[in-house]
Amino acid sequence: MKLTNNKILITGGASGIGLGLTERFIQENNTVIICGRREAILKEVKNKFPTVITKECDLSVEKERIDLYNWVAENHSDLNVLVNNAGIQNWMSISDTDFYQKATNEINTNVIAPVHLTTLFINLKSLDTIINVTSGLAFVQLSKVPAYCATKAFFHSFTLSLRHMLKSKNIEVIEMIPPALNTDLGGKGIHDGQPEVSDFVNAVFQQMKEGKTELTFGFSEIMSKAAPDVIHETFNKMNP
Secondary structure (H helix, E strand, O other): OOOOOOEEEEEOOOOHHHHHHHHHHHHOOOEEEEEEOOHHHHHHHHHHOOOOEEEEOOOOOHHHHHHHHHHHHHHOOOOOEEEEOOOOOOOOOOOOOOHHHHHHHHHHHHHHHHHHHHHHHOOOOOOOEEEEEOOHHHOOOOOOOHHHHHHHHHHHHHHHHHHHHOHHHOOEEEEEEOOOOOOOOOOOOOOOOOOOHHHHHHHHHHHHHOOOOEEEOOHHHHHHOOOHHHHHHHHHHHOO
8 A cells, every 4th residue: 555645534533543544644645535433523523633634424334335436436536545443442331231232332323334335335436445444352251341342343344355355456454463452442541551552553554655454553463463373372361
């Protein structure tokens, strides 16, 4: 992937990893479009980065995903990079009365939405790159976020197949695999003390410059290459 002079859509680009990517891609002289559910947060990003283009959109709703694609196709038909970043994480137990609803919401946002967006945006003739943001938890599970881990394992597997399927269309598929970072994913304060988003972004941009298509950092680098016995040992440590 070339890192400059792209037009990029980043889902969930107003906070967390998405915001870190938004800032860096702008610094690298790209046109960045971000979408998200919260208008106020989008406005904050727009105030900080005046060149960013914002679009309010709830990606868990099928019609809004279709509307997003149609809006891009009509107004930004030269878009060439899709970043499937938006995701939610719920800390929960199987005995919680709202477990099924929370799990369904995670599946809709973390799995159904990016799969649907991918099938839509590959119809753009200009599209040449898809970046899917998965997780180190795709490889080893934290049982306190069971649905989240399962959605990221799905998305990792889907990304491997997608990369193979899109070779004939000359669309590059990049998997970005973050570890836990200092964001509000799952709730404020949960990830305090974890590495900063900027450290992760710096690392993955260097890997993209080197032409890599699987981008890892810290814990996710270790887990993505770990042998089964290491995975098993790590699981036991994470889930005492």
